Amino acid sequence: MVKLTIDGKEVKVPAGTTILAAAKSAGISIPTLCFHGRLDPIGSCRMCVVEIEGCAHPMAACTTPVVEGISVTTNSERLQRIRKDSLKLILVNHPLDCPICDKGGECLLQDLVYEFGIDRVEYQTPKPERSSQYATPLIRYWPDRCIMCLRCVTACREIKGIGAIDIKGAGYGSQVVVIDEDKCQSCGECLQVCPTGALTENLSRYKGRPWLVKRVPTTCTYCGCGCQLELNVEQNRVMAVTTKEGKGVNRGSLCVKGRFGYEFINSEERLTKPLIKKDGEFREASWDDALSLVAEKFKSIKEESGPDAIAGLSSARCTNEENYLFQKFMRAVIGTNNVDHCARL
Amino acid sequence: MAEILFSSWGGEVVDNRGKEPQDFETVGKVSLPEYFQQDEEIKALIGWYGIVLRSAEVNVVDLCRTYMEEVQQQSCGKCFLCRIGTRVIADTLGRLCRGQGRPADLELIAGLAESISESSKCNIGQSGPLPLLHALEHFADDFAAAAGGAAVPAGKYRSRLTAPCMDACPIHLDIPTYVECIKEGKFQESLEVIRERLPLPGVVGRVCVRPCEEHCRRANLDEAISIKFLKRFVADYELDHGREPEYQVVPSAKTGKVAIVGAGPAGVTCAYHLARKGHQVTIYERLGEPGGMSAVGIPDYRLPRQILRHEVEMIQKLGVTIHYNTEVGKDVKLSQLEADFDAVFVAIGAHLSSSMRVEGEDAGYQGFIPGVKYLLDINSGIDPYPEGKKVVVVGGGNVAIDCVRCSFRIGKEDVNLVYRRTEKEMPADDVEIHDAKEEKVNFHFLTQPIKVLAENGKVVGLECIKMQLGEPDESGRRRPEPVEGSEFVIDCDIVVPAIGQTIDLSLLEGVDNVKTTRWHTIVVNEDTKQTENPKIFSAGDCETGPGALITACAGGRKAAFNIDKFINDEPLVATENDYFDKFFSQVKVYDPQEEIGFIGGRPRYQLKMLPPDTRKYTFDEVEQGFSPQEAMAEADRCLRCYRVATIAVG
C-alpha cells in the first residue's frame, strides 16, 4: 500500500493506483473530460491536473500513479486557470448548437462549461480545416463538434481490438479519421464513449431528447451472450439503445446488431401473434392451437415417412442451454440426428 | 567567437544589451555555433530552453512567431492546450507582425503560454511556449512596439524537431514515436517507424550500445526508458506471429548497379536503402554467412543467429544478391567491381586483432589466440583450443567480455580477465560487466601483461605487472603506471588478446584515390561517405575504426542516400539535416542537470534473465523479451521529449 495526502486528507491505496482513483476513493472529486472508466487513461484534456508538493509542474491525475509520501492539491487558482483555459480553447470553435444536438442535456462538455461558468472566450482562431468524413450508415460524425479527446479512438483499439479509427495530421489540423474502412464494423463503441455530440446515431437523430426518454433495462435477444442494454423509449416507441458503463457481461459494450438493430420492434410488419393458414389465407390463432397443429403434423410425417424425413435447424440467437435442449428434442422425441445450427452454415 | 547579446537558455539570464563589448558577460549554459553552414551565420536561437540572441538585427517578435508556428506544426494534436493553444498564439503573433495587433494581445498570449507550458501532455507543449514567456519578459518593448503598430521585419529562419534520444541515436531513429506506438498497442506501426531507417530492429534491439538511453530525459526523474528492449519487442512480436515486413520500393528517377563489399551491418543497411530506391545491389562477403561482426563476433547467447539471418533474408527479398565465400581482393578485384558497377560501397569492418606489444605474442605459441579469431571459432561451433582449460583474456571492452563469457560456455574451467585500469574506466557495457561477474569471471584490474610464457611452444602462463592510476591523459581517464617490482604470473594455457581491432586494407590495391589514415581507416567525406574516388564509398568500422553496430548502420544508410544521388547525377553535399545534426551536437539537446518538475517513482521494467548458473554453460539467449503488457507499460513511461529549435540565419 502507498500512503499519500490529497487536499490534506491521508489516503492509502495499492501501488499502481492513479492519483485520480486515489482521490475518488477518498471522496475527492477532480474534474475530468477525456477520462473514461473503461479505457486506459488518455490524458488529452488536462482537466484533471493537480499540484504535487515539490514538483514545479502540475500533473494529470488520471495518468499519474501515486508515489509514497506525496502531497497532492486538487484545487488552486493556477489549476482553475489551466482547466478554464482548456475548456475555453475547445470553445474557440466548438459550435454552440446544443439546442439541436442529440447530446444536449447529457454532454460532458456542456456540464463542465456550466460548472466552470465560462461565459466568454477571449481567444480566437479560424476553424480548422477538417476534411474527414468518418461515418457509416449507422454512425454520424460531426467534425465541428469533435473535441479530439480520443475516447473513440481508444475504445476502438482497446475494447474492440480493432483500431479502425485514429488521429492523423498535425497540430490544429489533426483529426479523427478512419484508417481502415474494412475494419470498421459499425459497432458504435465510439459513439457510446463520446462525451459530446460529435458521434451520434444516424437512425435516431432528432427523435427524442435524452431527458424525455424512459430507459428500460433489458437483455439483448440477438444471441446467447445476454448483453445488458437499455431501450430508450418515448411514447412507447424505441428511439435508441444505450448501455450502462460496466453493467452486465458486456460491461457496456454492444455489437452493431444490439446497438442499432432495434427498428424491428416498432415495425408494422412484425408478427406478434401466431398465424395459421386456412383456405389459402393466414389467420390469427392462439399459441395453443398453433403448437398443437405443429405437433400433429410432425407426428403424421414421422408415421408416414419415418423420423429422418424431419430435420431441425437451430439458431445462434438461442443460448447454449436452449440449443442443447433442441438437439435433445430432435434426437429423443423426434428420433433423428438431422439437426444443425445456423452459425455452422 | 562573436559575442552573445542575450541568453535565457536553461534558466541562466545573460543580458549584454546596451553594454560595451568588453563588459559582456559570457554565457555558460549554451554554446551557439557561429555558422550553420558555410556563409550562413547564426544570428539567434529560440528553442526548448530559451532564447539566445547574437545579432541585434533579429526581430524577436518575428522570431517568436516563426517558432510558435513551427511548434504548432509539430504538435501531435493529442492534448487540447497544445493543439489549439499554440495555434491561437501563432495566429496572434501573426497579427502582431502584420501590424494588426492590440495591446491586450500580449497579456492574452502570456497567460495562455503559461497554461500550455504548465499542463501539456508532452514536451512539445511543455517546452514550446517557454521561450515566448522569456521573450515577453525580456523583450517587452519590442512586443509593445509591434502591438502599437510598428513594422516587424521578416527574417530568414530554419527550424527542426528533435528529441534527446533521437539526437543521440547515430541513425536518428524516431524513438518517441516508435515508443508511443508501442504504448498504444500499435506494434506494427512501431516497426514501420524503425524500419524507415533501420532494417535490423531485432539485432539492434538486442545488442545496441544505446547512446539514446544515456540521453533519456526520464533518467532525470527515475530511470531511462528501456528503448533497446522495446525495439526488440516489436521485432520479436512480428516474428512470433509469423508475419513478414512489407517494404515499400520507391524507385529513383535513375537506378543503377551497386556492389557492396561486406555483409556486415553497414553493408546490409546500405543494401536495404538502395534496394528500396530501386537499385540493383550485389553484396560480396568473405564469410559463409551475413552479419559481419554481429554474426561472428557477438556470441549467440546475446544475439541468436537466426534473428540476424531472418532480418538479412528479409532484405534479400527486396532483390539484394549476396555472394558468400567471396573475398574481394582475392576472388574478385576491387578494381573489377569499380569497372563493372555504377558505384561500390566498401564496408569490410575491422577484423585484424591489434597487437599488445608484449614479449612472446608473435612467437606463434599454441594457446595464443587473438580475440576476434577466438570468437569466430566459437561462433562457428569450434573450440579454438580444446586442450586448454585456463583462459586469460586481455582487454576491457565488450569484445573482451564476450571472450570471457564465451569461455565458460565451451567448457573452460578457469576464466580470467586482465585490464590495466579500474572497473570504472572499462569501456564495456556496465550490464555486460555485471553479468560476467555473476557468472564468476576472475577480474584482474590495474594489471598489465608483459610477457607470454610458454613451454614446448605451448602457452603456460601470462606474466603481468600491477598498475596504479596517475595523471589524467588526453582522454580524461587517469593514466595507469606500472608499480615497480609487482610482477606476477597467472597460470594459464590460453591467452586471448582482445584490446582492439584494425582494418585489413589489402583489398584497396589497384584502385586509385582511396586514401587511408595512419590508424588504417578509410578516409571519406563525413557528410557523404564518398572517398576521393567518386565511385567508391565507405562506412562502418572500416571508416570509423572498431565501433558500434548502430554507427555502422547509420554510415551504411548515409552512404546509400549519397550513392543514390551519385547515380542520379545530383551534387553530393551535406543536407540541412546534416547541418542540424552538427548544430545540435554543439547546442546539446539533452541536459542531465535539467529539473523536469514531475514526480518519478516509476522504475523501468526489467527483462527476465536465465539464472547465472544455468546460462553460464549454454549459448541459449540470456535475456528473455518483454510481454506485450510489460512493453506497453514500459512505453507508457516515455515523456515524449520532442522539442523544436528555430534559428535566425543570414
Ligand SMILES: Cc1cc2nc3c(=O)[nH]c(=O)nc-3n(C[C@H](O)[C@H](O)[C@H](O)COP(=O)(O)OP(=O)(O)OC[C@H]3O[C@@H](n4cnc5c(N)ncnc54)[C@H](O)[C@@H]3O)c2cc1C
Ligand atoms: C566481439 C564483438 C562484440 C561486439 N559487440 C557489440 C555490441 O554488443 N553492440 C554493438 O553495437 N557493437 C558491438 N560490436 C561492434 C559491431 O559488431 C561492429 O561495430 C559492427 O559489426 C561493424 O559493422 P561493419 O558492417 O562496419 O563491419 P563488420 O560487421 O565487421 O562487417 C564487415 C564484413 O565484411 C566482410 N569482409 C571483410 N573483408 C572483406 C573482403 N575483402 N571481401 C569480402 N568481404 C569482406 C567481413 O567478413 C564482414 O562480414 C562488437 C564487436 C565485436 C568484435
Ligand code: SF4
Ligand atoms: S523519455 Fe522518451 S522521448 Fe524522452 S528521451 Fe526518453 S525515450 Fe526519448
Ligand code: FES
Ligand atoms: S481526464 Fe486526465 S487528462 Fe483528461
